[in-house]
Amino acid sequence: MAKIKDVAAAAGVSASTVSRVLCNGPVSDKVRKRVEAAMTRLDYRPNLAARRLRSQHTDTIGLIVSDIRNPFFTAVSRAVEDEAYRNGMRVILCNTDENPDKEAMYLRLMQEERVTGVIFAPTRQLVTSIDQQALGFPVVMIDRVSADAATDAVVLDNRRAAAQLVGHLLQQGYRDIGGLFGNTSNTGMERHAGFSEALQQAGLAAPARFVAPSVEAAEQAVLQWLAEPARPQALLVSNGVLLLGAVRAIKSAGLHWPQDVALVGFDNEVWTDLLGDGLTVMEQPVNEIGRTAMAMLLERLEEPERSQRIVVLQGKLMVRGSSLPQ
Amino acid sequence: MAKIKDVAAAAGVSASTVSRVLCNGPVSDKVRKRVEAAMTRLDYRPNLAARRLRSQHTDTIGLIVSDIRNPFFTAVSRAVEDEAYRNGMRVILCNTDENPDKEAMYLRLMQEERVTGVIFAPTRQLVTSIDQQALGFPVVMIDRVSADAATDAVVLDNRRAAAQLVGHLLQQGYRDIGGLFGNTSNTGMERHAGFSEALQQAGLAAPARFVAPSVEAAEQAVLQWLAEPARPQALLVSNGVLLLGAVRAIKSAGLHWPQDVALVGFDNEVWTDLLGDGLTVMEQPVNEIGRTAMAMLLERLEEPERSQRIVVLQGKLMVRGSSLPQ
DNA sequence: ACAAAAAGTGGTATCGATTTCAATTGCAGC
DNA sequence: GCTGCAATTGAAATCGATACCACTTTTTGT
Numbered sequence: 001m002a003k004i005k006d007v008a009a010a011a012g013v014s015a016s017t018v019s020r021v022l023c024n025g026p027v028s029d030k031v032r033k034r035v036e037a038a039m040t041r042l043d044y045r046p047n048l049a050a051r052r053l054r055s056q057h058t059d060t061i062g063l064i065v066s067d068i069r070n071p072f073f074t075a076v077s078r079a080v081e082d083e084a085y086r087n088g089m090r091v092i093l094c095n096t097d098e099n100p101d102k103e104a105m106y107l108r109l110m111q112e113e114r115v116t117g118v119i120f121a122p123t124r125q126l127v128t129s130i131d132q133q134a135l136g137f138p139v140v141m142i143d144r145v146s147a148d149a150a151t152d153a154v155v156l157d158n159r160r161a162a163a164q165l166v167g168h169l170l171q172q173g174y175r176d177i178g179g180l181f182g183n184t185s186n187t188g189m190e191r192h193a194g195f196s197e198a199l200q201q202a203g204l205a206a207p208a209r210f211v212a213p214s215v216e217a218a219e220q221a222v223l224q225w226l227a228e229p230a231r232p233q234a235l236l237v238s239n240g241v242l243l244l245g246a247v248r249a250i251k252s253a254g255l256h257w258p259q260d261v262a263l264v265g266f267d268n269e270v271w272t273d274l275l276g277d278g279l280t281v282m283e284q285p286v287n288e289i290g291r292t293a294m295a296m297l298l299e300r301l302e303e304p305e306r307s308q309r310i311v312v313l314q315g316k317l318m319v320r321g322s323s324l325p326q
Numbered sequence: 327m328a329k330i331k332d333v334a335a336a337a338g339v340s341a342s343t344v345s346r347v348l349c350n351g352p353v354s355d356k357v358r359k360r361v362e363a364a365m366t367r368l369d370y371r372p373n374l375a376a377r378r379l380r381s382q383h384t385d386t387i388g389l390i391v392s393d394i395r396n397p398f399f400t401a402v403s404r405a406v407e408d409e410a411y412r413n414g415m416r417v418i419l420c421n422t423d424e425n426p427d428k429e430a431m432y433l434r435l436m437q438e439e440r441v442t443g444v445i446f447a448p449t450r451q452l453v454t455s456i457d458q459q460a461l462g463f464p465v466v467m468i469d470r471v472s473a474d475a476a477t478d479a480v481v482l483d484n485r486r487a488a489a490q491l492v493g494h495l496l497q498q499g500y501r502d503i504g505g506l507f508g509n510t511s512n513t514g515m516e517r518h519a520g521f522s523e524a525l526q527q528a529g530l531a532a533p534a535r536f537v538a539p540s541v542e543a544a545e546q547a548v549l550q551w552l553a554e555p556a557r558p559q560a561l562l563v564s565n566g567v568l569l570l571g572a573v574r575a576i577k578s579a580g581l582h583w584p585q586d587v588a589l590v591g592f593d594n595e596v597w598t599d600l601l602g603d604g605l606t607v608m609e610q611p612v613n614e615i616g617r618t619a620m621a622m623l624l625e626r627l628e629e630p631e632r633s634q635r636i637v638v639l640q641g642k643l644m645v646r647g648s649s650l651p652q
Numbered sequence: 653a654c655a656a657a658a659a660g661t662g663g664t665a666t667c668g669a670t671t672t673c674a675a676t677t678g679c680a681g682c
Numbered sequence: 683g684c685t686g687c688a689a690t691t692g693a694a695a696t697c698g699a700t701a702c703c704a705c706t707t708t709t710t711g712t
Contacts, residue, residue: 330699342700345701376698377699382700
């Protein structure tokens with residue numbers, strides 16, 4: 001494969017000049033044309049490894065999520081990548097499966113890649129222990145933050161969103177409301193807090209259960225819960241993955257919403273409006289989350305010293321049949 | 327950030343020796359320990375750009391798909407990435423939106439990255455014009471192939487799968503069967519071929535329509551089709567994205583399956599068994615496709631001269647309520 | 653005990669680009 | 683025609699690692 005020297009020779013100029021053509025440096029039009037002709041003739045492709053080594057910038061960002069198959073992350077990823085490529089950057093995707101060891105491993109890898117920055121949806125273990133200084137690149141957290149994290153972040157107003165869902169259920173006449181939450185992320189904790197607060201304010205109990213963030217775990221938990229004598233009239237489920245599990249459980253128990261049990265959840269996935277009269281959900285602005293995360297990363301690179309910034313976005317309540325008045 | 331020389335100095339050895347520790351070369355245990363200690367002390371991270379430049383292998387593969395939000399590609403991607411990281415390789419993900427210009431652009435980028443290989447779901451335009459020799463790296467195509475493509479590939483037996491779906495509908499008593507296919511991929515064409523053949527063999531007409539591979543396009547097409555006087559009794563839909571559009575159309579037309587129109591499709595997405603009595607679909611072995619693609623890429627790298635290989639996998643018919651006997 | 657082979661280590665060149673600095677060219681102004 | 687300045691261009695150093703070769707030390711076989 002042709003290298004810069006070959007192009008230089010073919011165009012009768014020095015390698016420096018070819019490099020200038022590549023990087024839009026000062027080159028006369030005549031020479032530029034000649035060099036560009038030589039490049040196409042030789043089918044030249046600059047070696048990015050060499051460029052990165054010398055120029056010390058990689059134009060690469062890392063995107064670390066728990067599982068790209070979670071539609072929330074799928075959508076966010078797509079938005080991040082669009083924005084990245086629009087800014088001439090590449091994206092390395094990492095799936096951690098909510099495993100702190102994998103998270104650490106990938107962060108290490110990101111250091112070796114000398115990435116420009118990282119967008120990261122961390123587990124609870126990692127969320128507070130991120131040290132950008134030590135890492136050597138800025139981090140923007142998405143979806144999950146804690147008050148004492150020291151990085152920029154883009155998150156949903158989880159407490160408020162959960163409280164809104166509870167408020168909606170209360171308004172519809174439900175009083176006996178249970179909550180199902182993921183046990184690995186801070187997000188689950190925050191949504192639980194909003195859930196509890198809202199119910200306590202109404203003077204009601206706030207029975208909650210926590211499960212591993214998988215469809216199967218949710219299905220099993222809900223199946224069991226619904227079989228208990230003190231089963232709730234309504235169920236709030238903390239994210240799209242768990243929601244799918246809850247739906248499966250309700251179906252396989254032969255129950256129906258809202259009459260047997262009302263159901264509301266997070267994440268407006270494509271199938272939520274197709275089931276019966278639809279599932280009431282809190283939609284997250286997934287595109288905006290991705291775009292904003294990328295934008296914040298770029299801003300941080302521009303201005304490394306500016307103060308930490310957390311962008312809190314609001315969800316959108318989509319009322320559908322699963323929470324009809326009792 | 328510490329570099330190899332710093333580690334060498336700290337450990338009192340040469341840079342070569344540190345490099346050997348890094349690459350598991352021949353080093354005495356005593357020295358290895360000392361070097362490793364120095365590495366942790368300095369928090370050393372090898373610079374991958376430098377390593378790649380010098381060693382001439384990047385351990386990076388490209389994964390080029392139309393849209394990661396298509397659950398088929400989501401699942402395949404996850405399998406590819408698992409397999410890649412298991413083999414010490416990184417993955418660069420690219421979304422082309424079925425746009426041949428973007429495809430060409432990303433292939434160019436892959437050359438600049440000097441990737442080890444690429445896994446690629448091409449549009450019809452690109453599928454035959456791929457020249458691995460010129461590209462400089464091996465390509466494994468997934469999901470979409472043509473007979474005259476010159477690369478390794480992993481695909482579903484699309485003709486047979488489509489024919490099986492048709493056979494199933496025929497068996498259930500349907501005679502008036504329409505087909506909806508994507509118009510950008512070879513896959514759509516092959517499934518159409520299987521669909522047509524099966525119906526012709528039964529001496530029946532095979533009305534087919536082709537649309538852009540988006541939910542909206544499918545919804546509109548189906549809505550229109552169902553409004554026509556000669557509307558089919560059953561509909562076969564060529565992939566999960568289009569299937570979602572078809573479902574939306576049928577719902578918004580106020581119709582029901584199977585009584586108003588039977589519905590079968592491809593891709594066993596998470597929601598397909600939740601709608602009414604479920605949607606009859608042809609499940610693709612998504613994990614196997616991803617794993618196999620990665621395995622074939624590795625094999626090709628081992629043995630560059632072996633003959634072209636196309637692995638054809640079989641789908642699995644999941645019979646559900648949407649195709650109940652008429 | 654000695655030769656031969658193997659293991660361990662260091663020095664230097666090199667991967668392919670960019671950066672820096674110095675040299676050259678071209679042109680305006682006088 | 684000469685000076686000064688800006689615009690181009692080239693030569694050489696450099697980014698941080700690995701590869702290759704040469705050398706020393708240790709091990710092995712007879």
